[in-house]
Amino acid sequence: TISSNHWILAWTGLEINTLAILPLISKSHHPRAIEAATKYFLVQAAASALVLFSSMTNAWHTGQWDITQLTHPTSCLILTSAIAMKLGLAPFHFWFPEVLQGSPLTTGLLLSTAMKFPPITLLYMTSQSLNPALLTTMAILSAALGGWMGLNQTQTRKILAFSSISHLGWMAIIITYSPKLALLNFYLYTLMTAAAFLTLNSMKVLKLSTLMTSWSKTPTLSAMLLLTLLSLAGLPPLTGFLPKWLIIEELTKQEMAPTATIISLLSLLSLFFYLRLAYCSTITLPPHTTNHMKRWHTN
Amino acid sequence: MDLSLVLNTLMLLTITTLLTPIILPMLSDKLKSSPLTITNTVKTSFLISLIPMTIHIHSGMESLITIWEWKFIMNFKIPISLKLDFYSLTFFPIALFVSWSILQFAMWYMASDPHITKFFIYLLFFLITMLILIVANNLFVLFIGWEGVGIMSFLLISWWHGRAEANTAALQAVLYNRVGDVGLILCMAWLASTMNTWEIHQMTSPHQTPTLPLLGLILAATGKSAQFGLHPWLPAAMEGPTPVSALLHSSTMVVAGIFLLIRTHPLFDNNPTALTLCLCLGALSTLFAATCALTQNDIKKIIAFSTSSQLGLMMVTIGLNQPQLAFFHISTHAFFKAMLFLCSGSIIHSLNGEQDIRKMGGLQKMLPTTTSCLTIGNLALMGTPFLAGFYSKDQIIESLSTSYLNAWALLLTLLATSFTAIYTVRMTVLVQSGFVRTPPLTPMNENDPNVTSPLTRLALGSITAGFLITSFITPTKIPPMTMPTSIKLTAIAVTALGIILALEISKMTQTLILKKQSPMSNFSTSLGYFNPLVHRLHSTNLLTGGQKFASQLIDLSWYKLLGPEGLANLQTTASKTATSLHSGLIKAYLGSFALSILIILMSSY
Numbered sequence: 001t002i003s004s005n006h007w008i009l010a011w012t013g014l015e016i017n018t019l020a021i022l023p024l025i026s027k028s029h030h031p032r033a034i035e036a037a038t039k040y041f042l043v044q045a046a047a048s049a050l051v052l053f054s055s056m057t058n059a060w061h062t063g064q065w066d067i068t069q070l071t072h073p074t075s076c077l078i079l080t081s082a083i084a085m086k087l088g089l090a091p092f093h094f095w096f097p098e099v100l101q102g103s104p105l106t107t108g109l110l111l112s113t114a115m116k117f118p119p120i121t122l123l124y125m126t127s128q129s130l131n132p133a134l135l136t137t138m139a140i141l142s143a144a145l146g147g148w149m150g151l152n153q154t155q156t157r158k159i160l161a162f163s164s165i166s167h168l169g170w171m172a173i174i175i176t177y178s179p180k181l182a183l184l185n186f187y188l189y190t191l192m193t194a195a196a197f198l199t200l201n202s203m204k205v206l207k208l209s210t211l212m213t214s215w216s217k218t219p220t221l222s223a224m225l226l227l228t229l230l231s232l233a234g235l236p237p238l239t240g241f242l243p244k245w246l247i248i249e250e251l252t253k254q255e256m257a258p259t260a261t262i263i264s265l266l267s268l269l270s271l272f273f274y275l276r277l278a279y280c281s282t283i284t285l286p287p288h289t290t291n292h293m294k295r296w297h298t299n
Numbered sequence: 300m301d302l303s304l305v306l307n308t309l310m311l312l313t314i315t316t317l318l319t320p321i322i323l324p325m326l327s328d329k330l331k332s333s334p335l336t337i338t339n340t341v342k343t344s345f346l347i348s349l350i351p352m353t354i355h356i357h358s359g360m361e362s363l364i365t366i367w368e369w370k371f372i373m374n375f376k377i378p379i380s381l382k383l384d385f386y387s388l389t390f391f392p393i394a395l396f397v398s399w400s401i402l403q404f405a406m407w408y409m410a411s412d413p414h415i416t417k418f419f420i421y422l423l424f425f426l427i428t429m430l431i432l433i434v435a436n437n438l439f440v441l442f443i444g445w446e447g448v449g450i451m452s453f454l455l456i457s458w459w460h461g462r463a464e465a466n467t468a469a470l471q472a473v474l475y476n477r478v479g480d481v482g483l484i485l486c487m488a489w490l491a492s493t494m495n496t497w498e499i500h501q502m503t504s505p506h507q508t509p510t511l512p513l514l515g516l517i518l519a520a521t522g523k524s525a526q527f528g529l530h531p532w533l534p535a536a537m538e539g540p541t542p543v544s545a546l547l548h549s550s551t552m553v554v555a556g557i558f559l560l561i562r563t564h565p566l567f568d569n570n571p572t573a574l575t576l577c578l579c580l581g582a583l584s585t586l587f588a589a590t591c592a593l594t595q596n597d598i599k600k601i602i603a604f605s606t607s608s609q610l611g612l613m614m615v616t617i618g619l620n621q622p623q624l625a626f627f628h629i630s631t632h633a634f635f636k637a638m639l640f641l642c643s644g645s646i647i648h649s650l651n652g653e654q655d656i657r658k659m660g661g662l663q664k665m666l667p668t669t670t671s672c673l674t675i676g677n678l679a680l681m682g683t684p685f686l687a688g689f690y691s692k693d694q695i696i697e698s699l700s701t702s703y704l705n706a707w708a709l710l711l712t713l714l715a716t717s718f719t720a721i722y723t724v725r726m727t728v729l730v731q732s733g734f735v736r737t738p739p740l741t742p743m744n745e746n747d748p749n750v751t752s753p754l755t756r757l758a759l760g761s762i763t764a765g766f767l768i769t770s771f772i773t774p775t776k777i778p779p780m781t782m783p784t785s786i787k788l789t790a791i792a793v794t795a796l797g798i799i800l801a802l803e804i805s806k807m808t809q810t811l812i813l814k815k816q817s818p819m820s821n822f823s824t825s826l827g828y829f830n831p832l833v834h835r836l837h838s839t840n841l842l843t844g845g846q847k848f849a850s851q852l853i854d855l856s857w858y859k860l861l862g863p864e865g866l867a868n869l870q871t872t873a874s875k876t877a878t879s880l881h882s883g884l885i886k887a888y889l890g891s892f893a894l895s896i897l898i899i900l901m902s903s904y
Contacts, residue, residue, distance in 0.1 A: 038885070039885050039888075042885060042889065043885075043888070043889070043892075046889065046892065050896075073903065074900065074903070077899050077900060077903055078896070078900070080899075081892075081895065081896045081899055085892060091891065091892075091895045092892050092895065094881060094887075094888040094891065094892075095885070095888055097881070098883060131903070134899060145877060148870070148873045148874045148877045149874065149877050149878060149881065151870065151871075151874040152874045152875070152877075152878045269870065
């Protein structure tokens with residue numbers, strides 16, 4: 001998908017991706033996993049169909065299949081919605097938390113990072129012809145929904161899903177003005193999320209209560225998790241601050257200061273649940289009491 | 300012989316004579332003051348002060364004494380100066396005469412009091428500050444006297460400080476007076492900033508004076524002279540001993556407010572708004588006080604309300620632009636009001652502390668001198684022709700009737716005059732005539748000359764003062780000379796009506812049936828509902844409002860609800876709403892996706 005110039009090839013790549021990851025999701029044959037795989041398939045299939053539809057409409061109107069030359073406005077809109085569906089941008093994000101919840105942690109990692117790469121690439125390639133207003137709306141909605149929904153979760157996979165949604169919001173908001181920044185944001189986000197997922201995987205932490213007692217298994221890793229989470233939140237001087245800062249600067253240059261303010265304020269909500277995760281993992285050490293006994297086995 | 304030197308010296312001698320009982324005991328232990336010495340001092344002062352008054356009457360001489368000048372700032376110097384003009388020279392002998400009589404009476408009345416000397420010193424001190432107020436030439440010295448009389452009033456009302464009501468009454472007096480002081484200070488500040496002076500003879504303005512300082516002066520008079528609005532302290536001040544009521548709250552202190560208005564009259568002259576305000580305020584006060592006096596059963600309270608009513612009448616006179624007439628009424632009023640209080644004191648002591656007129660009766664046979672003086676005083680109060688009150692009161696009502704001013708004020712004043720007659724006759728009838736309702740075996744006597752001679756002196760004054768003053772003083776404003784006969788007879792007719800009405804009604808009380816409560820009688824008995832309304836309602840509202848502000852508004856609302864907690868509530872609500880949307884049904888999700896795409900496409904066209 002990444003290296004293609006022609007729409008049909010891009011679409012083919014997307015489909016192969018979808019089909020490939022489905023068995024990975026449903027590896028454990030648990031009903032929840034099957035359900036997650038089904039939801040994933042349905043949504044991705046619909047999204048791919050829309051991608052095809054938009055490229056065909058564009059070909060009908062402009063007579064060419066070049067990805068970078070997507071000029072017809074309706075095509076752009078439909079493509080934007082399709083990519084949003086693939087990525088998990090609001091208001092097309094409903095499937096993402098449940099899919100992530102149903103899949104094992106490593107597959108979740110793949111879903112959050114690797115599977116987002118092709119759609120982001122497509123956005124990057126078509127960034128000059130996209131509709132900024134639509135993208136801004138979706139971005140702010142993502143940040144808001146990601147924040148508010150994440151506040152109410154105790155399952156770590158769902159929390160990471162919503163964090164992913166709000167980060168995608170940040171990426172989407174800047175893509176029409178400075179695509180390179182969006183890409184930078186994506187790379188850094190991938191790094192941080194991979195770190196988070198792998199940490200949680202090694203501690204086999206699936207919910208908050210498990211997180212609270214997991215420090216005894218890998219104390220240093222818990223400390224690192226604290227820093228990773230704060231970096232995800234975007235606190236200086238950690239890495240996660242860099243994309244946010246540059247995006248806000250770029251938005252201000254584009255005379256969109258109120259938008260920048262709104263999206264920053266909504267990120268505060270996600271900061272809260274990152275802090276809650278950090279608190280549960282690192283700060284509840286003795287002599288602070290926890291709600292659960294210490295775990296004695298490391299598996 | 301240089302008469303001006305005599306005038307000045309003798310006036311200063313008057314004041315220094317009064318200071319001797321206070322200063323001499325400080326110099327040597329052998330020279331202690333006693334009530335007798337103090338009374339004799341005041342008598343001497345009175346006799347000395349007669350001479351400057353006669354000098355003034357004889358030659359119209361006035362003078363101005365400046366003792367020292369306080370160089371305050373560069374262009375504002377405050378001299379301590381005394382103005383000896385008609386008002387001060389005439390009021391000195393009157394005040395000293397009345398005080399002498401009261402002090403002599405107090406020697407008998409307070410004979411059983413262990414601290415009688417301190418009482419006399421207090422009364423003396425009060426007298427000195429009152430005289431300072433009278434003789435002041437600028438508002439600074441006047442303010443010294445003003446505050447002095449206020450403080451002494453507080454100390455004297457709460458003389459029997461073991462009594463809770465006495466303390467409450469003293470506090471009431473001080474608080475209400477303080478509210479009035481605000482007005483006085485406002486006026487002083489305005490004068491200092493606009494006219495750069497506090498001297499009374501420099502206070503004139505060619506065009507209309509702004510109303511603000513005049514409002515301040517009227518507020519000061521309302522506080523000190525118990526006009527309606529700041530009046531409750533005067534009936535409450537009857538908690539003090541009878542000599543205190545006689546001296547302070549009938550003849551001297553309460554007229555200080557009116558005196559201030561008389562002194563600053565040139566400012567009022569050309570501002571009709573302020574004059575109308577005085578007029579209406581005075582009319583309202585006089586009617587209100589007279590209404591309240593109708594149903595009082597305590598003899599001292601009846602006389603207190605009658606004082607209040609007469610003060611309202613004086614305020615009406617000021618509003619009519621007749622300061623000299625107001626001063627005239629002050630002078631005549633001093634005589635008969637002090638006498639009324641002394642008579643009531645004699646009655647109370649004879650009845651062993653009984654103050655309720657429903658428990659008195661038939662005293663005419665048992666206390667002849669007292670009751671005769673009581674009758675003379677009441678007749679003078681009502682304005683019986685050719686007694687003292689007639690000259691001033693009748694002239695006031697004539698001016699009111701013939702002026703082109705407020706008819707409403709006229710109506711209220713006439714009504715108040717008839718009410719005056721009614722309650723006076725009621726008091727007389729219930730106290731003096733009829734069957735004896737007092738407990739038997741009371742050793743009543745009038746053998747002590749300390750009781751009878753003050754009363755007779757004041758009675759003489761009540762009868763002759765009006766005549767003497769009118770014959771010797773030429774009025775500065777032309778009194779109304781021509782008027783229809785009916786107008787001329789208004790005052791007398793109204794008074795006579797009142798007398799007849801009161802006599803008729805008192806005949807009906809022989810049957811001793813408890814009267815039914817009607818709104819009118821309730822209004823009068825509960826003093827117009829003013830006391831409970833203002834005292835309780837206002838303070839309660841203020842305090843609960845303050846509590847609401849501090850605890851509910853600031854603590855709860857600003858610091859919690861609208862700040863952090865409100866924000867947190869908002870977020871939790873949003874979070875809950877959003878969670879309920881994520882139902883987990885893939886059909887709903889896909890449906891929402893389709894709807895969103897539709898909306899996006901629609902909005903782009």
